[in-house]
Amino acid sequence: MDPKQIRMSSPDISQAEIDSVMEVLRSSDLSMGEKIRAFEEEIARISGTQYAVGVSSGTAGLHLSVIVAGIGAGDLVVTTPFSFIASSNCLLYEGAVPIFVDVEDQTGNLDWLLVNEAVEALKSGGKAAENFLPRSLQKSKKGIGAVRAILAVNVFLQTADFDQLIDIAHRHNITIIEDACETIGAGYKGRLAGSLGDIGVMAFYPNKQMTTGEGGVITTNNQAWAEVARSLRNQGRKPGGAWLEHDRLGYNYRLDEMSAAVGLAQAKRLPELLEKRRRVAFWYEERLRDLELVRLPHIASYTTAVSWFVYVIRILPPAQRDAIIGKLAQTGIPSKKYFSPIHLQSFYKERFGYQPGDFPVTERLGDESLALPFSGVMTEDQVDTVCFALRKALE
Ligand SMILES: Cc1ncc(COP(=O)(O)O)c(C=O)c1O
Incomplete structure (x- = not known):
């Protein structure tokens, strides 16, 4: 066996994915067509949520989740430093502040006891809060923002311990974002990855369990948030509105039909x-x-x-x-x-x-x-x- 044939990761592409992409190429709908709708339905089913919104990457999905959850400049979000950088960068895009807490040794997932301590300290303010702030903010004269969310990342093969995190979030009336980019199809106490927080994100880079080339999906049961995410991914266009009507600052985070076609065939497999x-x-x-x-x-x-x-x-x-x-x-x-x-x-x-x-x-x-x-x-x-x-x- 020649070790040179061994790759760090490889996608698993069958004839079904090739046929699915060919169907798109033979149609005239290369963006925002039938494939993305079918793909979103399939991912909603896999993650056990009512809504799924396809986007151009996991990072784009995380960014939009932060926006729809209403997290903005100066807001504090408790999250993990043991992750791919996108889970924290998505907060910086909106001027929010990642408040890192350490992880569990065995799984690498957030240590919920520390999350609890951090949220309580940040809510009560003063010296206790300072212990959890990054050094650059500890002596800030401007005062600190409010703690708005927990952003938990499911690491490598399984989800974080969500019931504990949900309990903390409910007690303090804050949002949970589930970065499920690494765990499509994982189960937590019989529930599905992507459905565990208020909003979740999956990613489909070619090293992932299933791929779209580049791509991601936002999953949620919150209809209003799903609608806003659909608008934001498409330049802030009004849902159902005309081509050049934009009622918010949006982005081009659309997932094209060829990528959705690969994803649909992969999701079925x-x-x-x-x-x-x-x-x-x-x-x-x-x-x-x-x-x-x-x-x-x-x-x-x-x-x-x-x-x-x-x-x-x-x-x-x-x-x-x-x-x-x-x-x-x-x-x-x-x-x-x-x-x-x-x-x-x-x-x-x-x-x-x-x-x-x-x-x-x-x-x-x-x-x-x-x-x-x-x-x-x-x-x-x-x-x-x-x-x-x-x-x-x-x-
Ligand atoms: C935990 C985590 N979050 C976010 C992302 C970002 O996904 P993407 O590369 O599709 O932007 C990844 C992808 O590797 C990831 O592993």
């Missing part, structure tokens, strides 16, 4: 796509579970359906994750650190004054986490090759 990924995750687990310096992904007791996005293990000291990446690369096998903590990205450090040590669990996960090559089209042979090389690298 989702059970098969998830099952193939489950099988690859199982092959990894079988081969790696005896390694003392490796910690395998943890499945929380509240998770009723796993949706494998990435296969991320932890390389435990004294082994060094970065050295392992180097040794795997020498044999031609790709692997990646995942995630790099958001608060330690250079512009977050400059803008908010974050420093190493601020979120120790996130930073430890950032140092130890290693994403192995993973997709539903990986063969058992390829998994063998990766695991053999990993064993050698750990020796």
Whole structure:
């Protein structure tokens, strides 16, 4: 087996996706046609929500969710530093302030006890609130904004512990945004990812469980919010209004018909796509579970359906994750650190004054986490090759 054939991720495209795109290309509707409507219906069904609004990326979906939830300049949103940067950037787009709290060691999902502490402290203000503010705002003369929302990210394969977060949000009358970009099809206590907050977002980049090329979807049961999101993705055009009538500041965040066509065919195959990924995750687990310096992904007791996005293990000291990446690369096998903590990205450090040590669990996960090559089209042979090389690298 030539390790060069092993890719970090690969989409799983069948004839159904090709036929679906060809149908669009043979029609004259390349945008805002039948495919996006059918795709949205399918995603609403998969996420158990009444409404789904297709957009051009997960990031666009997050941005619009922040706007429809009424989050604006100076508002505080409690969220996680252990995520892909988009979940926090979407707040900055609107001038809101991400209030990071640390995550649970086992899952990498938000630690709800810390979320609770942060929301209570920010509500009560004063010294208690200062502990949760970024350094650059601690001495702010302008005073701090109100805490408006929790933005929870479902990490790698499963959702955050939403009942706890919902309880906090209800007690304090704030919104929950669910970044479900990594967890289409995951189950939380029998409920579906995408339906757990007031509004959710899925993403479909080609490394995801299912893809549209580029693309995303907003999911919600809030009809008014869904309508506003539809308007915002389409230059703020009035719902049902004429072509050049705009009644709000909007964007071009539309999902084109070719992308929606791929997504529709993929969504119909989702059970098969998830099952193939489950099988690859199982092959990894079988081969790696005896390694003392490796910690395998943890499945929380509240998770009723796993949706494998990435296969991320932890390389435990004294082994060094970065050295392992180097040794795997020498044999031609790709692997990646995942995630790099958001608060330690250079512009977050400059803008908010974050420093190493601020979120120790996130930073430890950032140092130890290693994403192995993973997709539903990986063969058992390829998994063998990766695991053999990993064993050698750990020796
Ligand atoms: C947690 C999370 N949020 C947001 C995004 C952004 O999605 P997109 O790349 O489609 O903009 C991603 C995608 O990788 C993600 O993993």
